[in-house]
Amino acid sequence: MSDPNKLFDGIAQADNRMPVWYTWSFVATMIIGVCYLGYYHVATDFQQEEEYAATMAEYKEMFPEKEVVVDASKGNPLAGNPEAIAAGEQTFQQICAACHKADGTGLIGPNLTDKEWLHGNSDVALFNVIMEGVSMEQVKQNPPKGPMPPHKASLGAEKVWQVIAYLQNKNKNIKSAGQ
Ligand code: HEC
Structure with a gap:
């Protein structure tokens, strides 16, 4: 080469x-x-830790954390809150009134303004029913009503607590589990 x-x-x-x-x-x-x-x-x-903490503090100030309302065992964190009651009424009229009637006295869904409860009268019991719904299987075991759709995905915890605040305001028979 x-x-x-x-x-x-x-x-x-x-x-x-x-x-x-x-x-x-x-x-x-x-x-x-x-x-x-x-x-x-x-x-x-x-x-870098201080810088991180300062940036996070700044961020939290810009976007204040909303109250996380997922701990169902303490009862409704929004009970008696006037804004929550008003927002809950709107949601109720939009979504729940179709089955529970605009005044909550019941159509296909049971009356929510009286003393009779299929699943218990505590706010936590209501929370579970509204979030999880009532499946066809449960209905077969415990007639006579029909199934109720779950609202966990469509509404989420905060809106469901708002609706419960609205119902609690209308119906003093609903007990708060937190008290
Ligand atoms: C498609 C109709 C339908 C819609 C929409 C609906 N429900 Fe229901 N709901 C029912 C039926 C039917 C039952 C009875 C279930 C059973 O047999 O246990 C029920 C049960 C309940 C119960 C339990 C009552 C008790 O006696 O223990 C609560 C509380 C309730 N619904 C609240 C709501 C709220 C709040 C909304 C709106 C977010 C809503 N429901 C939307 C049909 C509906």
């Missing part, structure tokens, strides 16, 4: 220098790296 750049299969390997801009950008990354190290770890006492 006379030409060292020519390989046996005839493919030539061009051993050019790297482009100048490329070499300099490599040098620049090294300089930036040294500056970064010097700035954050030597010159200033930057603490």
Whole structure:
């Protein structure tokens, strides 16, 4: 082989220098790296935990956490809350009135304004029925009413507690499990 750049299969390997801009950008990354190290770890006492906590605090202020209403064992966290009652009434009229009648006295679904309860009269009992619904299987075991659709996915805990706040406001027979 006379030409060292020519390989046996005839493919030539061009051993050019790297482009100048490329070499300099490599040098620049090294300089930036040294500056970064010097700035954050030597010159200033930057603490990543503190920075994280400060950013999180700022974020929480911008987007205040809504009260998480999933702990059903403590009863309705929105009971007696006037805004919740108003919002609950709207939801009730939109979704529940079709089966429970606009005034809650019952159509295919039972009366929710009286003292008779198929599944118990605590707010937690209502929460479970509204969230999980009543399946056909349960109805067969415990006639005479029909099935009720679950609202866990369509409404979620907060809206369901609002509806219960509305019902509790109408019907003093509904006990709060939290008391
Ligand atoms: C498709 C009709 C339908 C819709 C919509 C519906 N329900 Fe029902 N609901 C029923 C039926 C039927 C029952 C009786 C289930 C049984 O046999 O146990 C029931 C039962 C209940 C019970 C239990 C009553 C008791 O005596 O223990 C509550 C509380 C209730 N519904 C609230 C609601 C609320 C609040 C909504 C709206 C978010 C709603 N329901 C939407 C049909 C419906």
